Amino acid sequence: MSNHEHNHGEHECTCFPGFKHDTLIPMVGVIxxxxxxxxxxxxxxxxxxxxxxxxxxxxxQCAMLCVPGVSEGMFSITSSPTNKEYQEFSxxxxxxxxxxxxxxxxxxxxxxxxxxxxxxxxxxxxxxxDLVFIAGGIGLAPxxxxxxxxxxxxxxxxxxxxxxxxxxxxxxxxxxxxxxxxMNTPGINVHLTIDREQExxxxxxxxxxxxxxxxxxxxxxxFGINTISLICGPPIMIKFVxxxxxxxxxxxTQIYTTLELRMKCGVGKCGRCNIGSKYxxxxxxxxxxxxxxxxxxxx
Amino acid sequence: xxxxxxxxxASLFALIHETNELYLPVQVxxxxxxxxxxxxxxxxxxxxxxxxxxxxxxxxxxxxxxxxNKEDNKLRITPEALVDAPFVVFxxxxxxxxxxxxxxxxxxxxxxxxxxxxxxxxxxxxxxACHEPEESCFCKVFGVDCTEPAxxxxxxxxxxxxxxxxLTEKGEKLTEAVKSLxxxxxxxxxxxxxxxxxxxxxxxxxxxxxxxxxxGDVLTEKFNDELWNELYKPCLxxxxxxxxxxxCQCYDIKDYNTGNGxxxxxxxxxxxxxxxxxxxxGNNRNSQMQRFRQRFMHKLVYFPAxxxxxxxxxxxxxCVDKCPASxxxxxxxxxxxxxxxx
Numbered sequence: 001m002s003n004h005e006h007n008h009g010e011h012e013c014t015c016f017p018g019f020k021h022d023t024l025i026p027m028v029g030v031i032x033x034x035x036x037x038x039x040x041x042x043x044x045x046x047x048x049x050x051x052x053x054x055x056x057x058x059x060x061q062c063a064m065l066c067v068p069g070v071s072e073g074m075f076s077i078t079s080s081p082t083n084k085e086y087q088e089f090s091x092x093x094x095x096x097x098x099x100x101x102x103x104x105x106x107x108x109x110x111x112x113x114x115x116x117x118x119x120x121x122x123x124x125x126x127x128x129x130d131l132v133f134i135a136g137g138i139g140l141a142p143x144x145x146x147x148x149x150x151x152x153x154x155x156x157x158x159x160x161x162x163x164x165x166x167x168x169x170x171x172x173x174x175x176x177x178x179x180x181x182x183m184n185t186p187g188i189n190v191h192l193t194i195d196r197e198q199e200x201x202x203x204x205x206x207x208x209x210x211x212x213x214x215x216x217x218x219x220x221x222x223f224g225i226n227t228i229s230l231i232c233g234p235p236i237m238i239k240f241v242x243x244x245x246x247x248x249x250x251x252x253t254q255i256y257t258t259l260e261l262r263m264k265c266g267v268g269k270c271g272r273c274n275i276g277s278k279y280x281x282x283x284x285x286x287x288x289x290x291x292x293x294x295x296x297x298x299x
Numbered sequence: 300x301x302x303x304x305x306x307x308x309a310s311l312f313a314l315i316h317e318t319n320e321l322y323l324p325v326q327v328x329x330x331x332x333x334x335x336x337x338x339x340x341x342x343x344x345x346x347x348x349x350x351x352x353x354x355x356x357x358x359x360x361x362x363x364x365x366x367x368n369k370e371d372n373k374l375r376i377t378p379e380a381l382v383d384a385p386f387v388v389f390x391x392x393x394x395x396x397x398x399x400x401x402x403x404x405x406x407x408x409x410x411x412x413x414x415x416x417x418x419x420x421x422x423x424x425x426x427x428a429c430h431e432p433e434e435s436c437f438c439k440v441f442g443v444d445c446t447e448p449a450x451x452x453x454x455x456x457x458x459x460x461x462x463x464x465x466l467t468e469k470g471e472k473l474t475e476a477v478k479s480l481x482x483x484x485x486x487x488x489x490x491x492x493x494x495x496x497x498x499x500x501x502x503x504x505x506x507x508x509x510x511x512x513x514x515g516d517v518l519t520e521k522f523n524d525e526l527w528n529e530l531y532k533p534c535l536x537x538x539x540x541x542x543x544x545x546x547c548q549c550y551d552i553k554d555y556n557t558g559n560g561x562x563x564x565x566x567x568x569x570x571x572x573x574x575x576x577x578x579x580x581g582n583n584r585n586s587q588m589q590r591f592r593q594r595f596m597h598k599l600v601y602f603p604a605x606x607x608x609x610x611x612x613x614x615x616x617x618c619v620d621k622c623p624a625s626x627x628x629x630x631x632x633x634x635x636x637x638x639x640x641x
Contacts, residue, residue: 277518
């Protein structure tokens with residue numbers, strides 16, 4: 001068995017009797033494109049060595065990426081499952097592993113395992129609803145998967161508003177796609193903001209939570225009983241957005257977000273992301289806000 | 300029911316070893332732990348508790364998962380072979396076997412951990428009932444009967460003779476293979492032994508520890524209790540409790556550069572350590588109080604909530620014996636019930 005080379009997309013293979021592909025054994029992935037989004041965020045396109053995707057996933061799910069010999073980390077899959085050619089990961093440089101990933105070039109190989117976790121309920125709860133996406137900085141990464149899924153299945157959903165902000169205009173990720181695709185899709189309104197005034201920026205200036213409140217109170221974005229909000233961003237942003245939504249009478253059962261804790265295994269066994277009786281890697285990363293309220297405040 | 304004289308056990312072990320790897324309590328440098336049998340091993344069946352629990356027979360302290368090689372900028376992944384030969388673990392106590400039942404809930408739940416599953420599939424457990432439970436034992440509190448271990452074969456050591464009873468198909472097969480060394484006998488002596496040991500168990504200082512207040516919907520109440528702020532204080536964050544514990548299953552996954560490829564291995568880790576939950580953007584349990592609380596909340600509240608009420612403690616008492624700061628789960632349970640009495 002020791003000479004058995006393994007790079008199967010499926011978790012069970014029949015190369016020899018009794019062999020089960022363990023979820024901890026990764027696949028090899030090839031980086032086929034790198035886009036510099038911002039000074040510290042790059043989007044990596046990943047394919048199987050023989051071409052095509054490594055696996056199928058749902059919006060909100062994550063995968064473990066690893067530079068062998070450095071370390072392995074959990075990243076949300078930012079591309080939509082409706083993309084049949086490749087998967088993408090938007091990664092901010094902020095530690096040892098991400099520093100290493102940022103130094104890789106097109107053609108480099110990494111290891112990938114997944115997909116892990118649950119997903120945004122795109123085929124159930126979200127169907128037929130008006131959707132408000134609220135993102136800050138790199139927090140757009142998991143929501144982008146949902147947004148593009150919604151665009152590709154446009155008839156299944158109602159009105160869509162995307163409220164997205166960052167520290168500066170240079171820190172907005174996926175700006176090309178936002179301008180060329182999202183802003184040109186019927187029924188989708190994009191509201192951008194940056195934290196501070198900046199030369200050349202004609203758009204809104206101000207923090208995301210305040211912007212959400214302004215848009216809501218002016219009736220530019222409606223938070224009705226048929227609306228579901230999906231939030232992702234820094235914890236402080238989430239906290240204040242939640243306050244703003246609550247002030248406008250939005251129920252916690254109409255709000256979804258993702259949690260992020262340290263992970264190693266991805267399957268609820270290594271113990272790291274345990275919070276209350278949940279494992280964020282397995283029971284999350286997507287939670288409805290009233291579910292988060294039931295967890296101990298350790299996130 | 301069969302029996303074999305204690306002085307013939309060496310022959311029994313040799314016979315088992317002909318067709319199986321054999322792990323049993325072995326004394327090395329004055330400390331007894333489960334280890335592979337060899338003819339000159341100092342087998343120690345008298346020490347009640349091995350220092351570490353025998354969990355590492357099924358969940359090794361460190362094990363390689365795969366090797367990753369790089370040639371011409373191409374990565375090649377070679378998974379580590381799974382255990383595929385039968386092995387026998389001799390002398391496990393009832394509490395440690397219950398510990399394996401707890402680990403089964405973790406590693407055999409979907410998705411199954413194939414490294415662990417292969418060991419469970421090929422492992423045959425020969426349990427040894429307790430003869431002299433110690434003061435630090437409290438297995439009774441967690442529903443364990445130390446006189447009647449649930450294994451493939453149960454054995455009792457009585458007056459220099461080992462009584463042997465197969466309980467499963469695997470156990471029957473092993474019994475068949477070593478029958479030449481066993482003699483048939485009746486159960487009378489074993490029944491008398493069980494009653495005698497049960498009497499000792501009743502008198503142990505922690506046997507009447509009450510778990511009242513730990514079941515049901517108590518997560519928020521227990522989590523927010525002020526008691527944790529006092530209880531954790533002596534904790535040194537050394538992680539000894541987690542390493543000797545038969546049910547602690549937290550692990551780390553790391554890379555080791557062999558110079559000829561990168562070996563990915565997993566090893567035991569501990570929720571007592573500050574870097575356990577450390578991320579680039581911060582730590583969600585950054586005080587020792589939080590980490591201390593996590594360990595006991597997990598054993599007594601979170602784990603049972605996901606596992607039909609099964610606690611993730613088996614009352615082996617190793618933490619009672621080994622904690623350098625005399626902190627342990629008994630102290631935690633007592634502190635909460637004393638508070639309730641007031």
